[in-house]
Amino acid sequence: MLNAAALVAGALAALPAQANQSLSITGYGLTVGPVFNRSNLGSVAFNPANAVRLVGDDEKWRFGVGQVGGRYEIGDASDVAGMVDQVTADIELAQTSDSASVAKTLATNINSVYVPALERGAVLSAQAQLSAGAPILFKSTETLPGVWSFNLNAQLQMRGTFRGADVGVLTRFSAPGASFDGQAMQVSLVSLADQLVTLQQAISNANTLEAAAAQASALQSLLDAQFASLPQADKDLLGAVVDYTKAGNKVGASFALRTSSAFDFKLAEVNQISAGYATDVSGWLSPTLREWAPSAKLDAGLRVNVYQANLYRQVVAFVDESGNANEVEINRNDAYLKQATALGLDLGLMWGDDHYQLGASLYNLNRPKFHYPNPAEDPNVANRAAAMALSGQGKLNLRDTVELKPHVVLEGSVFSQNKRWLLQGSVALSETNDFVGDPQKVYSVSASYNAERFETAWQEWLVPSVRLGLRQNMVGSKLSTIGLGFTWGVFSLDLNASTQRVKADGNQIPRSAGLSLAIAERF
Template sequence: MKQKLLLAGGLVLGFSATVQASQSLGSSFTLGSSANPASLMTSLSNPAAPYFMVNSDEGDSFRTGILGPVSVGYEVGEVDSLEDKIDELDDLLDQEVTTVTQALEIQNQANDLIAQMGQDANLKVMLGMPVPIFPVIYKANNGNTFMLDVSVSSIAKGNFLDDDIDVVIDDSGNYALETNSSLYAKAGVDLNIGLGYSSEVFNSDSGTLVLGTKLNFHSVTLGKALLHLESSDEDTEDAFSDAFSDQQETTTGFGLDLGAIWAADHYQIGIQGTNLNEPSFAYGELPSDCTSATPLNQQSCEAALAFASAGDIELKEDYTMERQFALEASTFVFDRQLSLAASYELNEVADLVGDDYQWATLSSAYYSSSSFIPAVRVGYKKNMAGSELSYAMFGATLFKRLNLDLAYGLDKVEIDGDEQPRSLYFSAGIESAF
């Protein structure tokens, strides 16, 4: 049992995948969805934003990414000293049980630990990046602007599924403890190819109105697997990996985004709607019949059926990219070099592994016209749904091309006796100058 519990704890705290629907790429970590010409990555939020990314007054027609940004991050559940709790649970379950009173006492203590682990023991890891040179933005002389975006994002989450410990009598007439508690993991990879168009539709001394649309092609691979804690220790990690490979599916679909931005000399406001048609994608299925399961997988298969019957998981499910609307507002001074911006998503939606998010972001950025003075940006972000985690964000652009951004979680968890952030995101990439 100890080896299995440590394997489960390690997977929960260290599960990884080959992320990112719930977080932005690059400098958008810090700036949110507010369009800023000094940040190419903010062109990926509002479909009207690409219009502002190319300065046609200076004779420019193109703007592209170069490499990245590569964005990585993690979130962990609110459980302190998980490894200590695993050790404590293992010690309880390994005790020799000789009386029903002793069995019931151990059962109560172990159930309390398992319940806490079931509520809080989870880890989510994320990875995302554009394909090199993307996005590519072209602005014609008449102001019509086209964007091609190709990116890959992935996300994986491991949870501890808790099940009450039962006292049973084994074949030898001794008391024993049994549980269906398991590790459950889901992962998704999204290859996104987006084609956008934006154009000025009204212009006056007061400001300019730009409308934009974007069509996104998604190839989404979704998989899941379950590992019973008391299944055979032999090759369990390989079996879990094989199950994940066997229980994944790739489906395709299209998503439609629309956006509008009103830009004046000293302020800018925008609205956007993403996934207006709400495309759906299929998950790989868990087995619904255990008659053909191998001895190694038998207990995990039976546990999956039990959790499905209780409504804790679904053997067969679809993921829907839900419709979402967002507002943004910015104010500028010093010829737009200094900005204060805010963005707010009006409704919560789920990411590839089913976690809800709804971001509220406040940021400030300074960009110099000199290539030798770093651009700097700071911000605060909070998930108004789901985990409700909040972040302090910092970023810098060196030589007008190299972008580095960090989102530091303000909520803490104890790991190995030290307080660590429950969430952390980092991004680095190179893009063409603004």
């Protein structure tokens, strides 16, 4: 059976959204969101125009040594692993019970208690990102003056979602030598075997053949009424069982719980190579505007992204076709893999003066698309059957396509004369998905203190730069997170956690949390 505790632990331990909300975020952005900060070299991955202001007048180039980060998010229910384990135990109990009433009670309880809770809470997503020797920025002053930027990063996005379906009772009939021996049917929440026992007892206790026939006839009418809507094959099976019983023969029955419920797992391994160019276009401004804000600058930027993605998908059923716990492991072999390469185009503008900055970015202008494998082609019979059944119920899309939708992100900053104090905010104007289909539409607000403005380097270590931020996803999980970050010289540490908490393995944990480490240098 699917090991729930292992799945939860693996999702949380193994496995950060970027201004391009389809990607993950690390560095300062984990705390303050996708806003420009000269101390955050990683903000070149936000607004493409940021590159101009990241390389100072006295600098020729800058580069990042490396950054690594990760985050997780879980659904709105406590003790998901415990619930999955309980459902597994109930499935096994139904198989050892000799009573259809017990199986019926177990199925009813799972349908009313656990399926709704798991649909709400069994959502596990995680992200991780790693880059080394990037980004790289250098200034050109000749034919095409401006700043060129190059970035390379690898990231992992994972999502596991519980897809719930009704649990029914599978009754398998046994009568050695009978034509129906070993055949089975699923009758949802009906104690068929208990009724057969009642029929057998009625026949045995009747004093006369006429009384026995009357008892059999009454029960036959009840069965006919209950199963009038069944497929003909099931009616034929029931008819054979009832006739065999009315003739005085004993019919055995065993029970199992059947359901199409499954976990829908997606994993995206994404390698991104980006090349950008940004330049000061203040000369394009009208004389009136330049006179109104003589010290303001307008920068524009363009970025081309190349995405190479390995996309895995596996729908893992709770039970197999016989009602046994499904002994299937999550794996990443070629049967569950699709590879894709696509281009993405981003544009950006940044307007700023001595005490403020305003920016606008347009991401995924050309709508890059990626296709996941079809779980109806899974070589595992139980998984394939569950996927097709869930698709028929409208709970699962077999041909899942992730489209990185165009979206605009606005940002603004105000800062003190010495640039040590900053208030910043950003907001996405529209929704998009990440690579595993999680909807994203995020706003952020933050306050920062920049210690790098001190004149001596040793003071930076005594008084680090500090930032505090709030980020909120306005769609999907609608979670908000509070972040805190520090920078000592070239080293940055950021972490965040959601304000909502759930219970897992007996402990209260945030529904979402993240951590990022980054090193950047300048020359």
